[in-house]
Amino acid sequence: MTKDQQSSRPGMSRRSILRYSAAAAGIAIGGAGLVTPASASDFYNPFTGYPITDGWWEHISRGSLGGIDFAMGVGTPLPACGGGTITNIPYNGTGGHTVTINHPNGYRTQYMHLSQFLLGNGTSVGAGAHVGLSGGAAGAPGSGSSTGPHCHWHMINPSGTRINPLDYIGGGGGGGGTLPKTSTESDGIPGPIFWKRVQNWVRIDAGYTGPIDGVPGPNTYAAMQRYLAAHYGYGGPADGAPGPNTYAALQRLAARHGYTGPIDGVMGPNSWRGVARFVNQDRFDRV
Structure with a gap:
């Protein structure tokens, strides 16, 4: 077998987390009271340790607006993928209990099928802060249409379109660009x-x-x-x-x-x- 040359994606640096937490809290810059816009580097994938049971395009192919499902036991703490402010949506239709993180750059990320909210509406958080507990057990309160324990994750861009968060974040360190077709x-x-x-x-x-x-x-x-x-x-x-x-x-x-x-x-x-x-x-x- 070819010698492995892979590496796990590192989490955010302490500097990045601190910088982003400050922005989420609205710390003034130069006395102007402005908030630093976030970029893709200010986000990370908090679910790399969990298997994907339903990918983005599997959702799209059956008529969903898109999402990524990560298998995890009920009650697993869900870290914020980036800093922002919290909006909780109880019993959000098929998505069940949904927590939204409103990021300073106009993007929003959502985790669905929660068993419990952990923070109140309007709470400012930094990347990595626990914002809820996973759920998804069939028929349990807050599970929505879920048939098994997992967390559903997606991102919404400033124009209101749901997008794959791993595409925005960069998800695999590919370095950007376009791959040619394989012969x-x-x-x-x-x-x-x-x-x-x-x-x-x-x-x-x-x-x-x-x-x-x-x-x-x-x-x-x-x-x-x-x-x-x-x-x-x-x-x-x-x-x-x-x-x-x-x-x-x-x-x-x-x-x-x-x-x-x-x-x-x-x-x-x-x-x-x-x-x-x-x-x-x-x-x-x-x-």
């Missing part, structure tokens, strides 16, 4: 561009936070296994060590994209072509 779709040979697109896929859909460097290792494979477990029948551990069961699930994914061979866990050119057609989707172009 694996034609030649069936996975190379660095193919693996960059795979890493971008699992960044967007499966919580991968390592580099987009085209060098797959345990973190890439573990994120892929989490996605395959949620959607393509993989029943093994997300241990970052792919074997026949992982590859059989990957072939089931490929079968949705033109692969017609056996589901035998033995990857060949036709299997890789099917996967390449999946990762060559336009939505995986931008990093």
Whole structure:
């Protein structure tokens, strides 16, 4: 196996947290009483330790406005992804108990299906402050339409459009830019561009936070296994060590994209072509 060269996304620096907390509290700058606008660097992903059970595009494909679902037990503290002020929305339709963090730059982030609010409306918080407790147990107060414990997370931009928070934050350290399409779709040979697109896929859909460097290792494979477990029948551990069961699930994914061979866990050119057609989707172009 290729030596792992991945790294976990670091949390915000203490300086960034302190700076952002000050902005959220409305500290005057130069005596003018202005608030420093936030940027993507002022936010972080507080849920990197939890598996994604439903990705952004899975929500979109079934008619949702979009979101990311992270599996976690009821009562898990939910850290603010950035500083701002709190608005609580009890029994928010299908979203159940919803906490909104209103950020100084006009963006809002929301966590849904809470079991409990922790702060009052108008409370100023810094990044990492606990704003509620997760819920989602079917039929429990505040769960909305949820059928199992999890936290749903999305972001709303200043124009009121719901967006993927990991796209805004940068979610995987890809460095920005656009990836070319992989030639694996034609030649069936996975190379660095193919693996960059795979890493971008699992960044967007499966919580991968390592580099987009085209060098797959345990973190890439573990994120892929989490996605395959949620959607393509993989029943093994997300241990970052792919074997026949992982590859059989990957072939089931490929079968949705033109692969017609056996589901035998033995990857060949036709299997890789099917996967390449999946990762060559336009939505995986931008990093």
